Amino acid sequence: MTVWTLRATLPLCVASFLAGLCLLHSLPAAAQQPSNDLVAVVNADPITRDQLGQEAVRRHGAEVVDEMVNRYLIVQACKAKGIQISGQQVQDEVIRIAKKFGLTTEAYLQLLLEERDFTPQQYSKDVVWPMLSLRALVADEVQVSEAEIRKAMESQFGEAVKCRMIMVGSRAKADQLRQLAVQKPHEFGALAMRESEDETSASVHGLIPPIRRHTGDAEFENMAFALKDGEISKVYPLGDQWVILQSVRHMPASYPAEHALPMVRQQISDRIADEKVRVAASKLFSKLQQEANVIIVLGDEAQTKKYPGVAAIINGQKLTVATVAAECIERHGAAVLEGEVNRKLLTQALRKADRRVEQADIDEEVRRAAVSFGYVDAQGNADVETWMQAMLGDADANARELYLRDSVWPTVALKKLVEGQVDVTQEDLRKGFEANYGPRCEILACVLGDQRTAQKVWDMARANPTDKFFGELAHQYSIEPMSQSNFGRVPPLARHNGQDTLEREAFKLKPGGVEAMSGIISTGAERWVIMRCVGYTDPVVTKFDDTVREELTRTIFEKKQRLAMADTMDSLKESAQIDNFLAKRTQLGSRVRQVSNTEKR
Known part of the structure; x- marks a missing residue:
């Protein structure tokens, strides 16, 4: 065949x-x-x-x-x-x-x-x-000898010594600790737990994995094997540390059964050969x-x-x-082609809108990015070179060109396409002011995974309407880690931050007594939330002056612009006809079907 x-x-x-x-x-x-x-x-x-x-x-x-x-x-x-x-x-x-x-x-x-x-x-x-x-x-050069196999077998299955260890960085301290250990060998474990600088072994009273032969330092291994049960070793240098051992017990060899030996020997031989x-x-x-x-x-x-x-x-x-x-296409073609398809879509959209991306636009976007990340000079101007160095490191000119082509150009193109579509309304400013500077509702929260448990917790909280009892209920029943570990405490809720249902219910509550507790609120994904209001924060800023207006306008505009850019890119993709022969896929609008080799041709 x-x-x-x-x-x-x-x-x-x-x-x-x-x-x-x-x-x-x-x-x-x-x-x-x-x-x-x-x-x-x-x-x-x-x-x-x-x-x-x-x-x-x-x-x-x-x-x-x-x-x-x-x-x-x-x-x-x-x-x-x-x-x-x-x-x-x-x-x-x-x-x-x-x-x-x-x-x-x-x-x-x-x-x-x-x-x-x-x-x-x-x-x-x-x-x-x-x-x-x-x-x-x-x-x-890769011949495995019988002696190497024998040593490996002995290392894996031969006798071993179970020990406790104290490790410190100072020879003087090691000598002092050894004197204490020799005086009270039965307290070696407690001494290791208290004094050893190796945290892993110290946490288990100095116990370390059994020491076997042919695994590293032969002199160290011989020292361990020479110890009698309970005996304390000399101070031994191991790397830049000093160690003291106490033998716990000698463990006899435990070789595989006779019928399994050939397979085990072959595995060991293969491992040695691979190394x-x-x-x-x-x-x-x-x-x-x-x-x-x-x-x-x-x-x-x-x-x-x-x-x-x-x-x-x-x-x-x-x-x-x-x-x-x-070779590059075989390894990276799919990802590179996706980027080129997106570039085609943006180029076509710019042409249709009679808009262009000029070099001045690219330069301005780089300056804007530098300023937004805090890279400015003494005069407050964009420090472009320091920004590029921080982002690209010591990359060559090709890396800089790719950054401009793959990151900056698409960003500028999308900004061109959404020009005139984004504005900041008075309602936006009002909500932005409330979200960023207005009072926040401080709450205790309990998140439950099923409605029956939520009803049970709500009934108990209603019967004992105190902050302390609600916190204990959250600690016992909440399935959300922060509220569970902090006895219900979660970050204060602000208005207009994307949690409409919770915000609306929270800002109806009044601290203290029964009126501080919400009903059972379904947030989807099999989650039910009960809140208890413990107070409101004081507003950070009370005056809506020109400085606040300017900052809010810029922040809101950039956020709405990003959303519009994402929507535009999604729309271009969804409405396009794309024949991707590399992936054998055709998209007609939002419909995708497989392309056979015959259709491809």
Whole structure:
């Protein structure tokens, strides 16, 4: 049975994985997808694979080139040694790893996709193939001896010593504590709890995990094993700390049953081999990189003129920009395409509204952002350079350009589109003044998860209408952590802050007695709230002067503007016709349907 006939009998992700292996070992990356293919059409405006590749390289090219250079070094080293890793070997390794975690191959690949965003093809190419190649390259250095297996078995299953420990940072203090411990060895645990600076062991009277052989410092292990039960050790330096041990008891060896030994030995051998591979591979990588002649062309203007269309040269072998673009699309294409679709929608909307985003608009938005985050100079003007440095760090000019393109430009475009749609009314100012400066209702609250319990608590609170008793009820019954732990105390409620039902009921209440308690208020999501008013705060500001008006107007305008911008973007998306061939999805207005390969063409 061939791979292709086998595909029909396998779950989708496994079949895709096998297909990916065939592509991996039969086609160069750049040849897998023609650059003139359409990846999306937004309201009849196309986005080509070449355009998407350029944008993906702009955002992720540097990191992808670095990883691909390493892969090329491995490929070249394998070629020099005549090593070939087949698709079957990769497949077998994936199956082995899945079994190691107790999963089917399908479940393991699905887990990688959901939790690490690794497609089966990416996993085979970027993880499994390099791992197998490195193993093959360092195979001569990764021999596991019988002595190593014996030591590992002894470390895992051999005898051990259970100890208590005191750890301090001063030798003088350690000597004093040892004298006390020797005088009263039966109080070692209490001494450790009181004096040891290792909080983890101190909290359990100095107890530490059993000490075994071949796990670290051989002299320290020998010292522990030489102790008799109850005996106190000498003061021993461990790193920059000083420790004292007391042996609690010696634990006998506990090896696996005879029938399980072969499997356990194999697992230990594999673990030792894996560790040796990691060490040997690290050394090999360092050697390959030190001896390699690598020229990174991408992002270097002078080198790009010298080597057009080339991203890097590795020991004379050219890595093309087209290959890097294909890799970037495979890894990041979906996210980059979403951004480009949104950019198309905004560009189309600006054109329709006969509005433009000018460089002056971009500069002004950056200045506004700098001021809003407190980056101003001595004269109160925007300190743009310090703001950009704080936000982007030591990033290069490309990072700054991407920030302007991906964050600032869309913001300015949306502000242009909502010009004239946002105003601040007198009602807005009135509500804003009450919300920000008006009195707030100080309440005790009890949040319940079902109506029956809420009725029970309400009846008890009604029968004993005091703040103290209500707080005790909240502590006992509330399912909301803050009100439960604080005996009903929650932050004071202000008007017009998005909790209309609670605010309306709270501001009807009067402190003290029965009139201080609300009814049972349903807030949805299976939550019922009972409140008790304990008073009102004094207004922060009582005079609505020009300074207050100006601050409120600016704050309210910016909030309403943000909401209008979000609504506009949602509206553009919902009303657009978007054919996303990369995701095989078409949107007609708000309706989404799957696109077959035939429809795509």
